Amino acid sequence: MAVRSDLSLHGMIPLVLHKINRGAVVDWEDVSVDTFSQIIDFIGNRWAVFAPDGLGENAKWMLTFDDGYLSDYDIVFPLLVERGIKATFFLITSKIGTPGHISWSQVDEMHRYGMYIGSHSVSHRRLSALSIKDAEIELYESKQQLESFLGASVDAFSYPFGDSSSRLHQLGLSMGYRYLCTSMHGVVNAAEYIIPRNSIYSTMVWKDIVGVMEPKMGTRLRWVFEDQVKGAAKGLIGRERYIRWRNWVLGEK
Ligand SMILES: [Zn+2]
Known part of the structure; x- marks a missing residue:
């Protein structure tokens, strides 16, 4: 598989998914495994992650997953491995190893394979509702814990509920993050440290999804x-x- 190492994310279209569901989709944020398979077949080798060697051939899309659900490991990981696609997983550190979420050893396995691990805070609270001190703890302690476990740097953060502000961006950068992921629609522009992300959710039909992937x-x-x-x-x-x-x-x- 050809992999480029000149990491410029400019022009990438980041997607955000949550839980992938084998059975009936219950939550509006869930996506069925069939829809998910269609998405990754569409992506092919045109994927990108936040790592230095993180660009597939003619990279165009960034697949990201929030919340660290068990489906990241059970469903998503094997399908990505099968196709040689890499993706980014944003984890809530206090949820790792709790029911319905992936475990530390699964995180380790995915990371060793080359999946990118990012932080989605310690406790998944809205950062703008917290004091600066508490927001700092959410940003910093999650990063520290993931880094010491993985033995690798964690450069990307995704805001719980997409709740961000320019003040929080400044705080995130000062905590050592290079990429701050929001839930704003869009394509990565020259300000590469703020990463927009386009949601894929259960009520979207294939035409809607293609409309997001090929805007x-x-x-x-x-x-x-x-x-x-x-x-x-x-x-x-x-x-x-x-x-x-x-x-x-x-x-x-
Ligand atoms: Zn979340």
Whole structure:
């Protein structure tokens, strides 16, 4: 497998998934194993991770998984190994080894194979709701614990609930992270330390997923529009009303 070592993530389209489900999909964030297989067949060898040798041939997509569910190991890992694809797994350190989540030895196995391990905080709280001191602990202690276990540096962090701010970005950088992953839509731009990520979830049909993976100009513009208003609107009018308002604006049901 050809792997490039000039790590520039500019232009990559990061995707974020959570739990992959063999049976019926219950949570809206879950994705079925069939849909997931279709996604990785589409990606082929065009994957990228946050490691120095982390670019497949003609890399275009970054597969990331949040929360460290057991499906990361049980379902995702073997399918990726089969296809020679590498991905990034963001783990909540206090959840590792708890029911429904992957264990430390599974983390070790995935890391040794070449999967990239990032931090998703210690306890998965909204960082903006915490004092700076507590936010610092979430960022720093999770990084330390993963690094000392893996014997490798952990350069990427994904914000619980995508909850970030420029103040938190500064804090994350000062804690030694190089990549701070949000849940804003988009393509990685020149400011490579803030990584947007595009969610794939259960209600999306294949056409929607391809629309995210191969975004046309209209989609890119909509992403910019959504992200501009999202932060402010969510805070002002509440999530549910925000979604109704957004659907009205975008003419979606
Ligand atoms: Zn999460």
